[in-house]
Amino acid sequence: MIGLALKMLFGDTAKYLMLVAGLFFATFLIVQQASVFCGLMTWTTSTLKNVAAPIYVVEERVEQVNETNPLRDTDVSRVRSVSAVKWAMPLYSGIQRVRIEDGSFKTVQLIGIDAASLAGGPMRMIQGNLADLRLPNTVVIDELAVERLSLDKTNPITVGDHFEINDIEARVVGICKAVRSFTGGPYLWTTYERALQYTPASRKMLSAVIAAPVEGMTPDAAAAEITRRTGLRAFVNRGFGENPDDFNTSTVWWYVRNTGIPISFGTTVVIGFIVGIAIACQTFYAFVLDNLKHLGALKAMGMTNFRLSIMLLIQSSVVGLIGFGIGLLATSVFAWFAIQNEQPPFVMPWIIPVVAFGVIQFICMIAALLGIIRLSLYEPAMVFRA
Amino acid sequence: MSTAVTNPVVDVRGVEKHFGSGTNRIHVLKEVDLQAHAGEILMLVGPSGCGKTTLLSAIAGTLGVEAGSIEVFGQALHTMSGGALTRFRAKHIGFIFQQFNLIPTLGIAENVGIPLLIQGVGSREALRRSRAALDAVGLADRWKERPNKLSGGQQQRVAIARALVHEPPLVICDEPTAALDSKNGEIVLELFRNVARSPGRAVIIVTHDNRIFSYADRIARMDDGEIVEEKIQTHEQPPRFIHEHAIH
Amino acid sequence: MKFISLVSRFATIALAIAGVLGILTITRIQAERAMPPPGDPPVPPAPKPYVHAVSATGIIEALSENVAIGVPQPGLVAELGVKVNDTVKQGDILFRLDDRDLRSQEITTLARQSVAKSKVQVAEAQLAKVKSQLSRLNAVSDPRAVSVDDIDNRRQDVSVAEAQLSSATAELAATASELESLRLLIDRLTIRAPRDGSIIQVNLRVGEYAATLPKSPAMILGDIQRLQVRADVDEQNATRIRAGQKGTASLKGDPNVKFPLEFVRVEPYIIPKVSLTGSSTERVDTRVLQVIFSFNRPQDPPVYVGQQVDVFIEAPEP
Numbered sequence: 001m002i003g004l005a006l007k008m009l010f011g012d013t014a015k016y017l018m019l020v021a022g023l024f025f026a027t028f029l030i031v032q033q034a035s036v037f038c039g040l041m042t043w044t045t046s047t048l049k050n051v052a053a054p055i056y057v058v059e060e061r062v063e064q065v066n067e068t069n070p071l072r073d074t075d076v077s078r079v080r081s082v083s084a085v086k087w088a089m090p091l092y093s094g095i096q097r098v099r100i101e102d103g104s105f106k107t108v109q110l111i112g113i114d115a116a117s118l119a120g121g122p123m124r125m126i127q128g129n130l131a132d133l134r135l136p137n138t139v140v141i142d143e144l145a146v147e148r149l150s151l152d153k154t155n156p157i158t159v160g161d162h163f164e165i166n167d168i169e170a171r172v173v174g175i176c177k178a179v180r181s182f183t184g185g186p187y188l189w190t191t192y193e194r195a196l197q198y199t200p201a202s203r204k205m206l207s208a209v210i211a212a213p214v215e216g217m218t219p220d221a222a223a224a225e226i227t228r229r230t231g232l233r234a235f236v237n238r239g240f241g242e243n244p245d246d247f248n249t250s251t252v253w254w255y256v257r258n259t260g261i262p263i264s265f266g267t268t269v270v271i272g273f274i275v276g277i278a279i280a281c282q283t284f285y286a287f288v289l290d291n292l293k294h295l296g297a298l299k300a301m302g303m304t305n306f307r308l309s310i311m312l313l314i315q316s317s318v319v320g321l322i323g324f325g326i327g328l329l330a331t332s333v334f335a336w337f338a339i340q341n342e343q344p345p346f347v348m349p350w351i352i353p354v355v356a357f358g359v360i361q362f363i364c365m366i367a368a369l370l371g372i373i374r375l376s377l378y379e380p381a382m383v384f385r386a
Numbered sequence: 387m388s389t390a391v392t393n394p395v396v397d398v399r400g401v402e403k404h405f406g407s408g409t410n411r412i413h414v415l416k417e418v419d420l421q422a423h424a425g426e427i428l429m430l431v432g433p434s435g436c437g438k439t440t441l442l443s444a445i446a447g448t449l450g451v452e453a454g455s456i457e458v459f460g461q462a463l464h465t466m467s468g469g470a471l472t473r474f475r476a477k478h479i480g481f482i483f484q485q486f487n488l489i490p491t492l493g494i495a496e497n498v499g500i501p502l503l504i505q506g507v508g509s510r511e512a513l514r515r516s517r518a519a520l521d522a523v524g525l526a527d528r529w530k531e532r533p534n535k536l537s538g539g540q541q542q543r544v545a546i547a548r549a550l551v552h553e554p555p556l557v558i559c560d561e562p563t564a565a566l567d568s569k570n571g572e573i574v575l576e577l578f579r580n581v582a583r584s585p586g587r588a589v590i591i592v593t594h595d596n597r598i599f600s601y602a603d604r605i606a607r608m609d610d611g612e613i614v615e616e617k618i619q620t621h622e623q624p625p626r627f628i629h630e631h632a633i634h
Numbered sequence: 635m636k637f638i639s640l641v642s643r644f645a646t647i648a649l650a651i652a653g654v655l656g657i658l659t660i661t662r663i664q665a666e667r668a669m670p671p672p673g674d675p676p677v678p679p680a681p682k683p684y685v686h687a688v689s690a691t692g693i694i695e696a697l698s699e700n701v702a703i704g705v706p707q708p709g710l711v712a713e714l715g716v717k718v719n720d721t722v723k724q725g726d727i728l729f730r731l732d733d734r735d736l737r738s739q740e741i742t743t744l745a746r747q748s749v750a751k752s753k754v755q756v757a758e759a760q761l762a763k764v765k766s767q768l769s770r771l772n773a774v775s776d777p778r779a780v781s782v783d784d785i786d787n788r789r790q791d792v793s794v795a796e797a798q799l800s801s802a803t804a805e806l807a808a809t810a811s812e813l814e815s816l817r818l819l820i821d822r823l824t825i826r827a828p829r830d831g832s833i834i835q836v837n838l839r840v841g842e843y844a845a846t847l848p849k850s851p852a853m854i855l856g857d858i859q860r861l862q863v864r865a866d867v868d869e870q871n872a873t874r875i876r877a878g879q880k881g882t883a884s885l886k887g888d889p890n891v892k893f894p895l896e897f898v899r900v901e902p903y904i905i906p907k908v909s910l911t912g913s914s915t916e917r918v919d920t921r922v923l924q925v926i927f928s929f930n931r932p933q934d935p936p937v938y939v940g941q942q943v944d945v946f947i948e949a950p951e952p
Contacts, residue, residue, distance in 0.1 A: 001503060003509060004492070004496070004500070004503060007491055007492050007496065008489060008491050008492070010491070010639060010642075010643045011489075011490065011491020011492070011639065012491060013638055013639040013642050013643075016642065016643075016646075017642055017646070020646050049669040050669065052669060052670070052671065052672035052673065053672050054672045073907075074691075074866070074868040074907060074922065075868075076689075077688075077689040077690055077691060077867075077868055077871070078689075078868050078870060078871060080689035081687065081688045081689045081868075081871050081874075082951075083685060083686045083687070083951050086679075086681070086682070087675075087678075087679035087682075088689075089675070089679070114675075115887070116677065116679070116886060116887055116888065116889055117675040117676070117677045117678070117679045117889065118675055118676045118677055119675030119676075119679065120675065121675065121676055123669060123670055124669075124670075130676055131676075131677075179669060212672075212674065214682075229951070230870075237672055238671075291489075293485070293487055294487055294488075294489045294490075296487075297481070297483060297487035298500065298504070299472075300446065300448050300475070300481055301475065301476065301481050301500065301501055301504060302472050302473065302474075302475035302476020302477070302479070302501070302504050302505075303472070303476070303504045304469065304472050304473075307504075321650065322646050322647060322649075322650040323650075324650070324653075325649065325650020325651060325652075325653040325654050326646065326649045326650050326653050327653065328650075328653035328654055328656060328657040329649055329650070329652050329653030329656050329657075330653070331653075331656075331657065331660075332653060332656030332657050332659065332660050333656070335657075335660045336656075336660065336663075339660070339663055339664070339667065347664065348657075348660065348661065348664065350661065353657055379448065379449070380448040381440075381443040381446075381448040381449040383448075383483060383487065384439050384442060384443050384446075384448075384483070384484075384560045532636075
């Protein structure tokens, strides 16, 4: 029975390819666009990935990491005074302008970390030593900065090179790997005190306090305790999820609420869905109509509606599987280039292909259902009226 | 060869059928009575629109009737549920259609095996039996080919093999020669005479092709929803395919 | 036709399988590229010394505060008696200002003193002379031989001579006291240690002009064997501070250097916090309660007055 269904399906090469192409297109649009969207949303939380700390303490009303309301310097001590906190360190994060040798300006994401513990420092050094950050006028840059701050491709900026941040000299002592930022600027690490020198003075400069819970306490419990004791907002930093007290979640939802990004990507995904449904249903219906005479004959010969429906479902489902697989192939190729170039953003949580699979199969079921309805309207007696 | 003593395989009594509604309502079958017996070829003949195809559909269990009874092998079709009717068709009736209705994307052996698959026979066994059935119609060596590689007569022979592969006691044919030229028509009819008709099996052929009338054991002529004439033919001489249109 | 159908069938299936494998590969690459989850910083911060503690930033000072040595009057520095880090006792000479002007006055005064002395001697001789003349006249018993006028004149001569003597004597005494005053003034230009301690800072060199500006002390004297920490506690945590609480300080640069603190006192006046960021522009953020702790100077590693420390004060959470 399955063999019969598949042979009927594969036999009609043109319609089969058309169906596969439609579902491939839908899969590619849905998975690729959803992944680029996820990638873009991940970029909004890149500071949280690059400055890894279990707990972020920010001003009470702050919702997202890229726009923090500065705290007072003594708030580090206040957070440190909470018994649930193992350690708490100051963090500066801000967008600054760098002047490179040829005089042009580039914006960078400047991160200032505690000089003694280097808490919040880059975790994957490629070149140099993070501890050298304690030397005067030094910074650690990421790979993107190498690309952006170099004069040309033949002379990449490297350890020992200089540039200026707000007219103050900065010497590179290390290069690290970092996740790209939403604003597109590379990440620069320096000590907290020096970050304040690089930055034009304002009344309050402390962007956030990063902290860790004491042994045996979850970050969530410690964050709740910090919020209760200090009145500051403490977020955990675990990753996007359902927890509203996770800074990733809060940041991503802020962007979802306050930007047009989800609308634009959502539209493309919906278009993918509609295109998929349109092509799949139309073609599959035409396929059923083409075979109606034969299917009617099968019906007359004693094949039950149920078995015929199963056949159609198998056909559409197999087409869906293959179209989905090819769509994944195209997405993989796209993803491979995206990951190599780190642009465009591409992050594919496992849920995306799973949901896309469900959506494609749903489209196929709808298409099969149309065929089933058409077939059930076909009286077997009609087969005698040639 | 008399068949009057045996119980009829098909027993149609007082069947009524209308199509359409209101002023377009057409009385298609008017109290039709008809019997078909095992081992005979019954031909339903008559002009187009006389109701012979409708009657055939009713006998095949693919069309309900409004009044009267249709019994096939003693089972009243009009009392059976849809599912039972479908299973009944699958087991007891072989179908041959005017346009052959072979599935073009399947090989001919696979086409022949469909009734077996419907009954739930395994695919290997189905293939074996369908090749045997193809052997009976003289196409054993071409079992792998697609139907569209075959001539019309060969395709109809495949259809006959398909109708007979599960050895149904009743074979129903709708204009089996309409799409064939004379030569192929003759071959097909010879097959009916030699293969399809066997003891205990009834063959009902709907046709308006008078070239083949002589193959029938019994001819029921229909006109305007009624059986106007029913005659039994005995074959002192072997039946003959009439190549010229002599009578109408 | 059959060939195309066959090719398309197997090609699509192969592509689909490749797609599933491809997406699995992408997932793996993604997982490899993901940043490791947050953990402890590269240099693990020192564990908190107490379960419940108030944290504060502090600065190290000398115990009993630092003495900024003042200059009595502007002048050139003539001599430095101590170097930085010298231990001094009370009364030890710290430095001396130029006193040559006073000394030259002393010399003239001394000369004037010897003049005064000889004047006294002259007056004494004169007195003796007129006295002997008077006594000779008195010894003449013949009244005619000596006139009354003569005797009166002699008597007046004696009185004049006596007065001249007392004037000369007074003049001598004046020069003596003038000398005494000059010596005191000279001594004032020698600055001595007001108490025992160590020299923490010296802002003078020999030959420099020492001014009397209050903001730049000439020297800072303090007790650097016993140091104290001035800890800034955020006013929001001020309620948790009680007299006698234990404390622990760690150096800002190296959190592993820790030393126990002894409570001294709480400054009763809450002041605006001076930002200790090291930035040139000081920013007033908040008000802080200052708590003073003392501690013995650890031998190794050395700590210095003025160094920043992180302070933990054991205090229960409210």
